Amino acid sequence: xxxxxxxxxxxxxxxxxxxxxxxxxxxxxxxxxxxxxxxxxxxxxxxxxxxxxxxxxxxxxxxxxxxxxxxxxxxxxxxxxxxxxxxxxxxxxxxxxxxxxxxxxxxxxxxxxxxxxxxxxxxxxxxxxxxxxxxxxxxxxxxxxxxxxxxxxxxxxxxxxxxxxxxxxxxxxxxxxxxxxxxxxxxxxxxxxxxxxxxxxxxxxxxxxxxxxxxxxxxxxxxxxxxxxxxxxxxxxxxxxxxxxxxxxxxxxxxxxxxxxxxxxxxxxxxxxxxxxxxxxxxxxxxxxxxxxxxxxxxxxxxxxxxxxxxxxxxxxxxxxxxxxxxxxxxxx
Numbered sequence: 001x002x003x004x005x006x007x008x009x010x011x012x013x014x015x016x017x018x019x020x021x022x023x024x025x026x027x028x029x030x031x032x033x034x035x036x037x038x039x040x041x042x043x044x045x046x047x048x049x050x051x052x053x054x055x056x057x058x059x060x061x062x063x064x065x066x067x068x069x070x071x072x073x074x075x076x077x078x079x080x081x082x083x084x085x086x087x088x089x090x091x092x093x094x095x096x097x098x099x100x101x102x103x104x105x106x107x108x109x110x111x112x113x114x115x116x117x118x119x120x121x122x123x124x125x126x127x128x129x130x131x132x133x134x135x136x137x138x139x140x141x142x143x144x145x146x147x148x149x150x151x152x153x154x155x156x157x158x159x160x161x162x163x164x165x166x167x168x169x170x171x172x173x174x175x176x177x178x179x180x181x182x183x184x185x186x187x188x189x190x191x192x193x194x195x196x197x198x199x200x201x202x203x204x205x206x207x208x209x210x211x212x213x214x215x216x217x218x219x220x221x222x223x224x225x226x227x228x229x230x231x232x233x234x235x236x237x238x239x240x241x242x243x244x245x246x247x248x249x250x251x252x253x254x255x256x257x258x259x260x261x262x263x264x265x266x267x268x269x270x271x272x273x274x275x276x277x278x279x280x281x282x283x284x285x286x287x288x289x290x291x292x293x294x295x296x297x298x299x300x301x302x303x304x305x306x307x308x309x310x311x312x313x314x315x316x317x318x319x320x321x322x323x324x325x326x327x328x329x330x331x332x333x
Contacts, residue, residue, distance in 0.1 A: 006124030011162040018267035176200040183237040
């Protein structure tokens with residue numbers, strides 16, 4: 001899993017690394033600069049998230065009190081309609097809880113595993129960038145001389161699709177941060193930057209992530225005493241942002257680089273989660289996009305590339321991205 005993550009992230013920094021090397025920067029130093037940039041970006045995101053969580057924690061007691069009241073209402077509803085007493089409900093919850101020592105062991109084990117995988121990922125990124133020419137020659141040597149030109153094109157396409165996906169996704173997330181941040185601030189949601197950050201980051205998970213982020217925002221706002229009008233405004237914001245994202249941002253920013261239909265996308269996400277958990281969800285789309293390119297260039301695998309790819313109707317699919325870009329060009333002229 002760390003090697004797969006490193007391979008995807010290494011393609012993102014490959015143009016920057018080549019740019020520095022063309023300006024006579026030593027290869028080792030260029031790769032180290034890429035590692036430092038990535039480390040700085042991760043540190044900045046963690047710091048921003050910690051800052052927002054600390055602000056949210058200042059209202060923790062209020063949230064806890066209101067959550068307790070809501071829980072009591074739920075318990076009363078279960079007792080009234082299903083005859084389940086509060087004692088039985090509390091006992092059922094206790095039976096499902098871990099012991100304190102068990103929770104501590106799980107957290108400690110997860111922290112050690114996360115740190116180990118993080119170190120391995122950075123090490124793999126460094127080695128993949130530094131030995132990229134050596135690895136490329138190795139792959140070409142596996143192919144007969146007559147097929148090496150086509151294999152070289154496949155390698156270039158695989159690297160490019162990963163770059164385009166990660167770059168487009170990063171731009172998309174930043175746009176979502178801005179839209180959600182402004183909208184939640186206008187609505188009056190407490191800690192709007194935190195929930196905007198949450199909704200934007202969860203965009204990494206197609207279809208599911210944005211719904212999850214909005215649901216969490218609705219639940220916390222409801223517990224904090226948000227009015228029905230505020231909750232309705234959050235739902236309206238979600239719908240408006242999704243409309244802008246699907247019909248404007250995705251065609252302009254992401255474009256047709258990752259040509260995977262929704263059915264294949266969902267299957268890839270499920271398989272990625274089963275294999276590697278949350279990191280597998282992040283890796284699913286770029287890895288499937290890479291696999292599709294290999295299928296499109298391999299005669300025996302072309303039916304699988306067709307199955308994974310976008311569905312084209314009988315009249316030919318209209319490239320909506322080109323239509324929007326053409327509209328913007330006309331407006332500028």
